[in-house]
Amino acid sequence: DAKTTQPNSMESNEEEPVHLPCNHSTISGTDYIHWYRQLPSQGPEYVIHGLTSNVNNRMASLAIAEDRKSSTLILHRATLRDAAVYYCILRDWGGTSYGKLTFGQGTILTVHP
């Protein structure tokens, strides 16, 4: 799987928007961009994914650069419950990967009251 680069940590205040960046300059045409998060003492949790177009769901928005070499996860109004490690993962469903996720270190998001 192609590699992603994320900042080690970010901080935000409650009810403010948060933009979590991810660089993936070696992304291939069939790689989907996935975001998962891991709340303290819990298993990873799916957040959002996309291929080329920006995506929105009830949890977040995903903005994908036109050249697909970077993306940004947007939490529109951070809450204390959003404090977690956020992982940006490229996944090529095709080939022999059988959907496994290759986690990096992720970004530790701290949300201040």
Place this chain on the structure above:
Amino acid sequence: EPEVTQTPSHQVTQMGQEVILRCVPISNHLYFYWYRQILGQKVEFLVSFYNNEISEKSEIFDDQFSVERPDGSNFTLKIRSTKLEDSAMYFCASIPRDNQETQYFGPGTRLLVL
């Protein structure tokens, strides 16, 4: 909303003992996975399982590890002879038939090998 469940939540064992970690994936899910996370480290893929056989395994998943789906619902990870370095959180995950882009994780089993 259906969830992946794992038992036990915590297990303490002596080095050299066998352990079986159990998972009940969400009904009608298609692909099943085990991951582990050593304390303070990243989540690592161990094995994927599809159509009642292993589809992919990592270098970590050596012959001390095995997986089974004995009755169509439970999905187990067995470690035959545990080592100190097997101490970690073990997460089970599964993917549904109708949304193969989303992987659902269980809450994990914390294994401590003494």
